[in-house]
Amino acid sequence: MTGLLNDLMHERADGLDRPHLDVDGIVREGDKRVRRRRTAVVGGVAALAVAAAVVAPSVLGGTGKTAQDRDPDLVAAFAAHSPSYAVGSRITIDGTTFDVGHKVRAFVQTDAGAVFSDADGKVWAADGADVVEIGRINAKVPHLVADGPRAAWVTPGDVPAFTVYDQATGETVRDPLQNVEGMSDVRDGKNAAVMYALEGETAYVKTEQGAAAWDTASGDLTFLDTKADGFTIKDVQAGQIVYQRGDDILVGPNPESGTKVDLWEAYALSPDGAYLLGEPEPDDVRIYDLSVGRSLPKQDLGYAYFGGYDWIDADHYAALGFTETNGDGPIDILTCTVSSGECSMVAEDVGSLDGGFAIPMGEYLN
């Protein structure tokens, strides 16, 4: 039936020489995109903007300084979870830049400041007034998560330990739980101890015995998946757990009752649990509306790569715009509104991945 059209297409196509493909280059570029996408896994999710009014007047920094000792603009910006970024040792939030004295390798943003790691594997807390060393993390492959005023990570050692730091009070809780000697402290490592996510005082972790919710206030440990083989928690918000089992991404109050979502990769729930940042296809970052079970249309802003990476509040998220697909070119930071679909520029040409640029994703970007 195809007749002339079919014959023509075969004639033209069959006359082609084999393509000259750079397979090593494809693998290198692919690995780079995978790393970039992993950095989009939000470690900490925003506090609601309303929290600013409560927190700003009374918060104590981890160093014991009162909020009045700090730049009030910084206090308000961190409390409101305004988008931030780092270039080298300088962190910028809401137009204010401060130097933390150490090159930022990976960082997260809390209600009270930034928690970051350096190339030596030291973990620091910075609030714009002081910089305090608060622990250690894997130097090469750091992985921090955050929620509200707290940050959390895995402390390396013969037996890796889970660490939760409250930047508002300066308190640290550290416990190896059921980890054993020889476990990896690298998230993707074999038999690794993993800090999956943090919600309030509950840390979601992978121990030697499986995935569990650890109530850092009471010390209670509730197992969610005793094998944690092919099981990963992506994020937890508003009592909803986003997790992956095998190839499926699911969302639910526990890993036994999740609903499968049509996403290839999931990053972060909005603070109210209504939306999920994720990818229906690789490199296609969308907002997934959990109430209707589909991805919202994507804004075409002309970037080679554009995607949200963090929630500011239930209706706003921070996004990155790459002018070049591989991230080598200038990067813009934007804020977008889910309800209107509109985005606005926060900071233009803030740096490039190769130039020591970092965003509060809790991982090393390059």
Place this chain on the structure above:
Amino acid sequence: MSRRDPQAFADFVAARSGALHRAAFLMVGDAQLAQDLVQEALTKIYVAWPRLHDATNHAKVEAYARKAITTTAIGWFRKKSWGERTAEVLPEGSQAGHSESVDERAWLWQALQELPVRQRAAIVLRFYEDLTEAQTAEAMGCAVGTVKSQVSAGLAKLRARLGDDVLPTDLIEVTR
């Protein structure tokens, strides 16, 4: 879950890159651009490899490869405003009195390249890749009804341009 196995991926590239290149060429009409398209699509496939690669079932990666080629081509054309590219040599439409020596295939090829990219992609998938409407819809990331309308519109344009003698009307009525 499968990890990214560079050797398994390299084997896939060796086995399938030729076919992907041919389909890409038909969609974009330029060998070098088609090669760039395959390179980009293969990068997407590599990123997605752990979810796609199953030693006992290649259908998943094949379907994803078709989709990567097609949606990337459509995206490139849309982003770069190439949807209605100007051909290097613009032919006139098929008209009465036009020389009978005109190579029908050259005219058809030219007309095919002038179609909007979604219509061209739908026609390539249906009549070159020999996919069903459902498979074509999956590759284009659209509904089956959209495939029908894109194919129908594309063929109608070809017929309007070239005449029923060159492109019989029965081509429009094929449905699987």
